[in-house]
Amino acid sequence: MSNKMKAKITFVLVVLVTAIVLSSAESARAATWTQKADMPTPRWGHSAAVVNGKIYVIGGLTSETGFLNGKPISVVEEYDPATDTWTRKADMPQPRGYLYGSHPVVDGKIYITGGGKSASSRVDAYDPATDTWNRVADMPTPRILMARIAFDGKVYTFGGKTGTLGSSAPTVDVTEIYDPKTDTWTEAAPMPTRVWEHSAIEVNDKIYVIGGATGQNSIQILQVYDPQTDTWTNATPKPLNTRGFSATKVCGKIYTFGGWLNSGQRPYADTWVYDPITDTWTQAAPLPDYRATLSTSTVNGKIYAIGGTPRQHNLQATTTVYELDLDFPPPDLNGDGFVDSADVVTMVDHWQTDEPSCDIAPAPCGDGIVDVQDLVLLSEYLLKEVDDPTLVAHWALDEAEGNIALDSVSDNGDSDGYVIGEPIWQPNGGLVDGAIQLDGVDDYIIAAPVLNPADGPFSVLAWIKGSAAGQTVISEPSGANWLSTDPFEGSLMTELTNAGRSGVPLLSETTITDGQWHRISFVWDGSNRTLYVDGIAVAEDVQDGLESSSNGLYIGTGKAMEPGSFWSGLIDDVRIYNRPLIP
Numbered sequence: 001m002s003n004k005m006k007a008k009i010t011f012v013l014v015v016l017v018t019a020i021v022l023s024s025a026e027s028a029r030a031a032t033w034t035q036k037a038d039m040p041t042p043r044w045g046h047s048a049a050v051v052n053g054k055i056y057v058i059g060g061l062t063s064e065t066g067f068l069n070g071k072p073i074s075v076v077e078e079y080d081p082a083t084d085t086w087t088r089k090a091d092m093p094q095p096r097g098y099l100y101g102s103h104p105v106v107d108g109k110i111y112i113t114g115g116g117k118s119a120s121s122r123v124d125a126y127d128p129a130t131d132t133w134n135r136v137a138d139m140p141t142p143r144i145l146m147a148r149i150a151f152d153g154k155v156y157t158f159g160g161k162t163g164t165l166g167s168s169a170p171t172v173d174v175t176e177i178y179d180p181k182t183d184t185w186t187e188a189a190p191m192p193t194r195v196w197e198h199s200a201i202e203v204n205d206k207i208y209v210i211g212g213a214t215g216q217n218s219i220q221i222l223q224v225y226d227p228q229t230d231t232w233t234n235a236t237p238k239p240l241n242t243r244g245f246s247a248t249k250v251c252g253k254i255y256t257f258g259g260w261l262n263s264g265q266r267p268y269a270d271t272w273v274y275d276p277i278t279d280t281w282t283q284a285a286p287l288p289d290y291r292a293t294l295s296t297s298t299v300n301g302k303i304y305a306i307g308g309t310p311r312q313h314n315l316q317a318t319t320t321v322y323e324l325d326l327d328f329p330p331p332d333l334n335g336d337g338f339v340d341s342a343d344v345v346t347m348v349d350h351w352q353t354d355e356p357s358c359d360i361a362p363a364p365c366g367d368g369i370v371d372v373q374d375l376v377l378l379s380e381y382l383l384k385e386v387d388d389p390t391l392v393a394h395w396a397l398d399e400a401e402g403n404i405a406l407d408s409v410s411d412n413g414d415s416d417g418y419v420i421g422e423p424i425w426q427p428n429g430g431l432v433d434g435a436i437q438l439d440g441v442d443d444y445i446i447a448a449p450v451l452n453p454a455d456g457p458f459s460v461l462a463w464i465k466g467s468a469a470g471q472t473v474i475s476e477p478s479g480a481n482w483l484s485t486d487p488f489e490g491s492l493m494t495e496l497t498n499a500g501r502s503g504v505p506l507l508s509e510t511t512i513t514d515g516q517w518h519r520i521s522f523v524w525d526g527s528n529r530t531l532y533v534d535g536i537a538v539a540e541d542v543q544d545g546l547e548s549s550s551n552g553l554y555i556g557t558g559k560a561m562e563p564g565s566f567w568s569g570l571i572d573d574v575r576i577y578n579r580p581l582i583p
């Protein structure tokens with residue numbers, strides 16, 4: 001170890017000791033929805049914007065029977081999440097409904113584009129600092145039900161409907177951009193697929209235009225606009241096609257809530273999360289109630305879902321405010337179930353880098369640099385029980401008898417393993433408490449599927465002690481060998497690879513069948529796959545996706561249970577996380 005590194009670690013330990021003494025943080029909590037103070041004015045089809053940590057809910061429609069009968073309103077209400085209080089602000093100059101989603105904010109001013117019952121081209125700017133309204137240049141194309149987003153000091157608007165609201169109102173493909181500096185509009189490349197009741201969110205300089213409807217029907221589509229090149233591409237659409245949903249972003253991921261399949265259908269409560277880095281969708285805690293045409297806003301990493309309608313007919317306007325407190329994992333960076341000195345060393349190894357799993361502060365999204373702030377936050381978790389929402393399965397293998405290997409994560413027993421072939425439990429012979437000893441002939445454990453490798457970044461880890469090459473630690477029945485050894489040297493390898501003919505196994509040159517305990521792991525971070533042995537990366541390559549599979553898992557035999565693929569030796573503490581680790 002260099003003197004520089006020693007100095008770093010010494011410094012780190014001083015910070016840690018100080019932080020532990022001062023710390024009074026609670027342990028991690030689970031993702032939960034909480035109902036907050038009702039909005040004074042019930043509404044649906046409104047829109048919201050965040051300025052200086054406060055949410056401004058603007059316009060929308062009141063309860064009426066029938067979609068076309070909603071009455072637009074001009075009411076503006078400010079919600080302060082810090083105090084859970086509402087304040088009435090200056091009305092819009094004219095009532096407007098059919099807005100949906102978020103209003104763009106540029107330089108602290110909120111821009112309300114179009115809307116109305118007949119499509120309007122009017123644009124008003126609201127300044128929360130002075131509680132005043134100011135009309136600006138009209139949009140070229142009068143519209144309702146468009147998507148809009150602020151980016152790089154401009155307001156981007158996409159698609160929507162023009163004319164008078166109704167089934168015959170034409171859907172338009174226009175991309176129109178407003179520049180507040182010059183008070184002018186310009187046109188950009190139109191949307192490849194014209195949609196309405198969609199949403200737009202910007203992440204890393206790309207604008208994701210999600211879902212919506214063509215004609216009367218919602219479609220599965222994710223159109224991506226690049227403002228730098230004025231070009232469109234398609235990405236993986238949300239698995240559930242919806243319109244009238246709402247979207248917001250937290251820590252570079254897009255969260256979408258509710259919406260409906262089509263008019264006349266009951267709204268969904270579903271929450272779908274898109275990760276632009278991996279181009280994958282996952283589900284998260286659903287809304288507490290069915291909602292369409294709601295607004296969602298993010299303040300300090302928490303999401304506020306406001307108003308909207310729970311019904312398909314007789315569109316009842318609501319006043320509800322639900323807060324989603326997201327579930328961020330504890331800084332157990334190496335995935336051993338503890339936050340301790342090993343994690344401190346990992347953080348120090350990534351000091352002054354932008355390693356995402358170490359960049360935890362300021363919570364919840366980090367700031368692109370691993371520094372003292374991150375270490376102080378890590379120290380708040382030291383010596384506390386870790387409740388990790390990203391741990392999706394954990395077979396401790398601490399049993400003393402029987403044919404069930406308990407999964408400590410699932411509370412309904414769904415992922416408990418069935419132990420076959422009469423292997424020998426070793427309650428005192430494991431690396432972490434007990435382990436299981438397999439005979440290399442017909443012993444293995446089978447478990448239900450816990451994670452689809454195609455769904456997003458994940459890590460799989462195990463302690464092993466074995467002595468024969470060609471054997472497998474973890475595999476998927478009729479799928480891939482997740483962690484196995486090559487038949488010649490007993491080096492760690494994986495068959496987890498992308499779909500199609502370009503997929504090849506990843507082989508290390510590190511022998512793990514030397515009869516010693518080794519911590520072996522596979523990590524896919526969304527763009528690279530890496531094999532680790534005892535904390536050292538032993539093989540890595542670029543891999544932008546992994547093949548979809550959900551057949552379950554074998555522990556201790558190969559995907560086809562070939563003779564020779566059965567593990568002869570000990571296996572302990574098998575863990576699967578749905579995030580990338582640094583094992």
Ligand SMILES: [Ca+2]
Pocket residue numbers: 331332333334335336337338339340342343
């Ligand atoms: Ca740890």
Ligand SMILES: [Ca+2]
Pocket residue numbers: 359360361362366367368369370371373374
């Ligand atoms: Ca940081």
Ligand SMILES: [Ca+2]
Pocket residue numbers: 421422423439441442443
């Ligand atoms: Ca046996």
Ligand SMILES: [Ca+2]
Pocket residue numbers: 396397398430431432433434435572573
């Ligand atoms: Ca164990």
